[in-house]
Amino acid sequence: MKLNTLFLGLCGASALAFAAHAETITIATVNNGDMVRMQKLTDDFTAKNPDIQLEWVTLEENVLRERVTTDIATKGGQYDVMTIGTYEVPIWAKQQWLLPLDNLGADYDAADIIPAIAGGLSADGKLYAAPFYGESSFVMYRKDLMEKAGLTMPDAPTWDFIADAARKMTDRAADINGICLRGKAGWGENMAFLTAMSNSFGARWFDEKWQPQFDQPEWKKTLQFYVDLMKDAGPSGASSNGFNENLALFQQGKCGMWIDATVAASFVSNPKDSTVADKVGYALAPDTGLGKRGNWLWAWSLGIPAGTQKAEAAQKFVSWATGKGYLDLVASKEGWANVPPGTRTSLYNNPEYQKAAPFAKMTLDSINSADPTKPTVKPVPYVGVQFVAIPEFQGLGTTVGQLFSAALAGQSSVDDALAGAQTAAVREMTRAGYIK
Amino acid sequence: MARAVSTRRKIGFTVAAWVVALLIFFPILYTIITSFKSETEAIAGFSLVPSGTLESYAEVQAQSNYFKFFLNSVVIAVGSTILALLIAIPAAWSMAFSPTKRTKDILMWMLSTKMMPAVAVLVPIYLIFRDANLLDTRIGLTVMLMLINLPIVVWMLYTYFREIPGEILEAARMDGATLWGEIVHVLTPMAVPGIASTMLLNIILAWNEAFWTIRLTTTNAAPLTAFIASFSSPQGLFWAKLSAASTLAIAPILIMGWFSQRQLVRGLTFGAVK
Numbered sequence: 001m002k003l004n005t006l007f008l009g010l011c012g013a014s015a016l017a018f019a020a021h022a023e024t025i026t027i028a029t030v031n032n033g034d035m036v037r038m039q040k041l042t043d044d045f046t047a048k049n050p051d052i053q054l055e056w057v058t059l060e061e062n063v064l065r066e067r068v069t070t071d072i073a074t075k076g077g078q079y080d081v082m083t084i085g086t087y088e089v090p091i092w093a094k095q096q097w098l099l100p101l102d103n104l105g106a107d108y109d110a111a112d113i114i115p116a117i118a119g120g121l122s123a124d125g126k127l128y129a130a131p132f133y134g135e136s137s138f139v140m141y142r143k144d145l146m147e148k149a150g151l152t153m154p155d156a157p158t159w160d161f162i163a164d165a166a167r168k169m170t171d172r173a174a175d176i177n178g179i180c181l182r183g184k185a186g187w188g189e190n191m192a193f194l195t196a197m198s199n200s201f202g203a204r205w206f207d208e209k210w211q212p213q214f215d216q217p218e219w220k221k222t223l224q225f226y227v228d229l230m231k232d233a234g235p236s237g238a239s240s241n242g243f244n245e246n247l248a249l250f251q252q253g254k255c256g257m258w259i260d261a262t263v264a265a266s267f268v269s270n271p272k273d274s275t276v277a278d279k280v281g282y283a284l285a286p287d288t289g290l291g292k293r294g295n296w297l298w299a300w301s302l303g304i305p306a307g308t309q310k311a312e313a314a315q316k317f318v319s320w321a322t323g324k325g326y327l328d329l330v331a332s333k334e335g336w337a338n339v340p341p342g343t344r345t346s347l348y349n350n351p352e353y354q355k356a357a358p359f360a361k362m363t364l365d366s367i368n369s370a371d372p373t374k375p376t377v378k379p380v381p382y383v384g385v386q387f388v389a390i391p392e393f394q395g396l397g398t399t400v401g402q403l404f405s406a407a408l409a410g411q412s413s414v415d416d417a418l419a420g421a422q423t424a425a426v427r428e429m430t431r432a433g434y435i436k
Numbered sequence: 437m438a439r440a441v442s443t444r445r446k447i448g449f450t451v452a453a454w455v456v457a458l459l460i461f462f463p464i465l466y467t468i469i470t471s472f473k474s475e476t477e478a479i480a481g482f483s484l485v486p487s488g489t490l491e492s493y494a495e496v497q498a499q500s501n502y503f504k505f506f507l508n509s510v511v512i513a514v515g516s517t518i519l520a521l522l523i524a525i526p527a528a529w530s531m532a533f534s535p536t537k538r539t540k541d542i543l544m545w546m547l548s549t550k551m552m553p554a555v556a557v558l559v560p561i562y563l564i565f566r567d568a569n570l571l572d573t574r575i576g577l578t579v580m581l582m583l584i585n586l587p588i589v590v591w592m593l594y595t596y597f598r599e600i601p602g603e604i605l606e607a608a609r610m611d612g613a614t615l616w617g618e619i620v621h622v623l624t625p626m627a628v629p630g631i632a633s634t635m636l637l638n639i640i641l642a643w644n645e646a647f648w649t650i651r652l653t654t655t656n657a658a659p660l661t662a663f664i665a666s667f668s669s670p671q672g673l674f675w676a677k678l679s680a681a682s683t684l685a686i687a688p689i690l691i692m693g694w695f696s697q698r699q700l701v702r703g704l705t706f707g708a709v710k
Contacts, residue, residue: 026654031669036499055655058500058666067651070558076566078654244669248479273476 023313024053025080028068030300031058032263034133034340035083037330038321044329045320052313061188065394072097075307080314084129084303086120086372090389092303093123099304099311100126104319112324112344114364117299120372120383129301130322133263134342136366137196137295139283140250140268141257142276145169145176149256155362159200159225159286159294162257166233169256178233180255181226184242185405187397192296192386193259194404195397198222200287200294204376205388205425210434212425214400214418223414227407239409251275259285261298262366265359266337282362284369290377296386297370299342342367396428464686470679478675492680500663502684509659509688511574512649513642516581517635520589523582525631528593529619533602543594546587554647565652572654580652581642589638596630597623632699636692643689660685 029035035058042054057079059067068082072092084092092098104110110118110127117134121127139157146153149168154161166178182193195205203218213219230238233256235249243260247267250258251274258264271277285295302321304314320326327347330339336356339347341363347353348364357363375385382388387397400421407417429435470478471493472486496502531539561580562571570576600623608622624631646661653662667674667681693700 028654031666031674039499057654057658057662059650059662060665060668063650063665063668070562070651074559074562074566076562076571078571251479252481273479 022051022053023310024055025310025313025317026055026057026078027081027083027302027317028057028059028064028079029083030061030064032133032300033338035300037334037338037340038132038326041326041329041333045317048320049313049316052316054317072305072307077305077307077309079305080308080310081317082303082305083132083300085301086117086297086299087384087387087389087393089121089129089301089303090123090383091391093126093128097306098128099306099308100128101130101304101315101318102126103312103315104130105316105323108319108323109346112346114343114345114367116297116367116370116372117343120297120299121301129303130318131299131301131343132322133340134297134299134367135262136285136297136342136363136370137193137259137261138265138285138362138366139257139259140265141165141281141283142169142253142255142279143281144279145256146281153281153283156284156293157286159288162259162286163225163229163233166229166257170233175254176256177235177249177254178256179229180235180241180246180249180258181230181238182242182246182260183230183234183238183405183408184240184245185398185401186242187387187394187401189242189401190405190408191397191401192298194222194226194401196285196296196386197226197294199292199376199385200285200290201225202288202290202292202377204378204380206380206382206429206434208379208381210381210429212422212429214422214425219418219421220414223404223407223418227414230408239405259294262359262363263341265363266341266357269359282359284362284366292375292377293366293369295366295370297367297372298386390432390434392428392432396425399424399428464690467679467686468683470676471683473676473679475674475676478679492676493684495677496667496680496684500666500681502663505658505660505663505685506688508574508653508657509643509661509685512577512581512657512659513639515574515578516585516642517638519578519582520586520638521631521635524586524589524593524634525619525624527590528597529623531590531594532597532600533605543591546590550587558651561648562652571652572656572658574657577649577652577657577659580648581645584645584648585638585641588641589634592634592637593627593630596627596634599630600626629699629702632696633702636696636700640689640693 039056039058046052046054064083065088068079068084069088070076071078072082089098113131114134117131118127121129121131139153139162141153146165146169149165151165151168153165162179168178170176170178182190184190198204198219201218201222203216203222204213207213235241235254241249243264246255246258246260247264249255250268253276258268265280265282268274268280269277285293287293302318304311304318308314322343324344324346327339327344331352336350336353339353341347341357341360348360354360370385372383372385382390387393403412403417403420403424406412407414412420426435469484469486472488472490474487474489474491477483477487531543565571565576568576570579604626605618605622608618613622644661646665649659649661650665653659664678664681664685667678
């Protein structure tokens with residue numbers, strides 16, 4: 001008895017002494033299903049790396065962005081791993097705020113990362129953040145309503161087809177809107193959608209000399225098309241709708257079509273939450289025949305701030321969280337349908353994943369069709385499909401988003417919204433020194 | 437006749453008061469109701485009848501350690517309030533009983549600091565906290581919340597102290613009371629309702645403060661505001677979970693407010709009717 005007690009005491013003391021020497025890394029992350037799942041699975045990491053403890057800070061996307069930007073810009077040193085998007089990576093890499101990820105281990109297989117995603121997370125040929133989850137956007141539609149309208153959705157529709165189908169599927173008496181699109185103002189809200197859409201109409205934010213282009217006919221066509229379509233076939237109060245609002249509408253059977261993030265496919269096809277789970281079809285984002293589709297490219301990825309004192313431990317964690325082994329771990333615990341999508345080519349070649357995720361091929365095709373380095377029909381001086389990777393874009397994008405949201409709500413005309421956007425963009429770009 | 441009119445008016449005011457109270461309380465009530473729904477129920481549309489599931493609470497507790505955040509909230513809210521009262525009582529005493537021609541200007545200047553958007557000073561404050569090693573510490577946050585709420589505390593106490601006749605303090609002085617004795621043994625007991633309501637209001641303000649508490653903390657000192665923020669998501673429907681987290685976060689302060697409502701109302705109406 002006494003020996004047992006002594007043994008247990010020694011074990012406890014050893015554990016305490018060990019815990020005192022374990023290195024703790026702090027990870028800032030967003031609250032989405034995949035990240036929450038990862039937090040539940042971290043026992044696997046700590047079992048493999050007993051000398052590293054993990055602390056999580058989960059925040060809403062915009063708050064997280066502000067927090068980590070403040071911290072990294074002031075070298076606050078509060079985080080060792082940061083969840084950042086394709087917007088931040090090129091800007092932060094240029095500022096030398098991130099460490100290049102060149103020590104992820106021999107079995108990491110960086111070449112397996114989907115090229116379009118890797119391109120968005122690299123600068124000067126070096127990977128500065130490892131993708132944890134990637135997405136594009138595509139069309140999700142109700143097969144039953146499409147059939148009822150007497151139409152067949154092609155794999156690669158045009159905007160004219162989408163508009164025609166949306167108007168035919170609309171049934172106000174039955175509370176069915178032909179199409180649900182983002183209208184809530186914000187650079188990551190309506191402007192993510194509208195910027196990607198404008199690419200397919202031949203528009204661009206800036207010409208090669210950083211002159212704003214909202215006074216060009218391509219933007220007029222884009223915005224007029226969007227406002228008219230939403231007026232005829234969109235839900236009421238669409239100017240307040242973002243991803244979550246449209247997701248709720250679609251899941252309740254109130255949308256004929258919804259063009260949004262590919263990650264939504266796993267939500268709308270989940271019978272636990274969606275009333276239309278067995279009726280959803282998928283198609284590529286529409287085009288106008290100019291060579292670019294209206295889909296975006298985004299990846300939540302893990303980056304390591306240059307000021308961290310725990311770079312080695314942080315790299316080990318990034319390697320674990322974004323490696324092939326993690327995908328297998330999720331599949332073994334929660335099934336292939338719950339594996340974080342959009343990062344590795346090998347996942348899309350996996351027959352088990354293809355079987356579990358019927359939207360897999362369309363997701364990969366959508367991701368592959370987006371090119372952040374050549375996002376538009378005409379040449380541009382910037383990187384980014386649904387954003388412009390410059391620090392000024394967050395503020396400017398939201399200002400323009402507010403003007404476009406007002407046009408959707410009928411508070412201003414399309415012409416006035418575009419004129420306001422042009423004035424705001426010229427002012428901001430001049431102030432920031434892009435326009436001499 | 438006059439009595440009937442008076443009764444009708446009384447009933448009218450009572451009904452109006454209930455309607456206003458319910459309107460104000462309804463968002464909180466609906467949050468509590470939503471917390472007992474499943475995610476599917478939560479997005480299905482307006483309904484006041486939940487299925488009564490506790491799955492959101494279970495998931496919230498599984499995802500985060502509520503009690504760690506709760507403890508931080510208690511320490512920060514109570515600590516900042518005590519600190520604010522220690523500074524504000526002498527300040528308000530001075531301004532109420534020994535005013536100078538600049539007293540009004542000082543009061544206005546103090547209040548004007550509340551008019552500046554907090555984000556305007558985010559970077560300098562963050563740098564100061566970084567250099568002073570106060571990031572993600574309870575001490576740092578306690579001092580910060582004390583400074584934020586100090587103008588309101590001083591103003592409230594000043595208003596209460598002004599209602600106390602200066603002659604009573606003069607009489608105490610005549611009886612040989614020292615300055616300390618005057619404040620502690622004469623002024624403070626007379627202003628207890630005012631001090632109590634100021635204290636309660638300050639605890640509520642500190643408990644609910646979200647801007648600085650989220651931005652100056654990461655893990656060690658994060659209070660319940662950070663706990664709620666961790667359940668907000670622009671991509672994915674987590675309304676029931678968010679409601680459960682919000683209910684858990686506001687429950688302690690609601691309970692405290694319920695038990696201390698008499699003191700709160702008494703303090704807030706102190707000197708309102710002469």
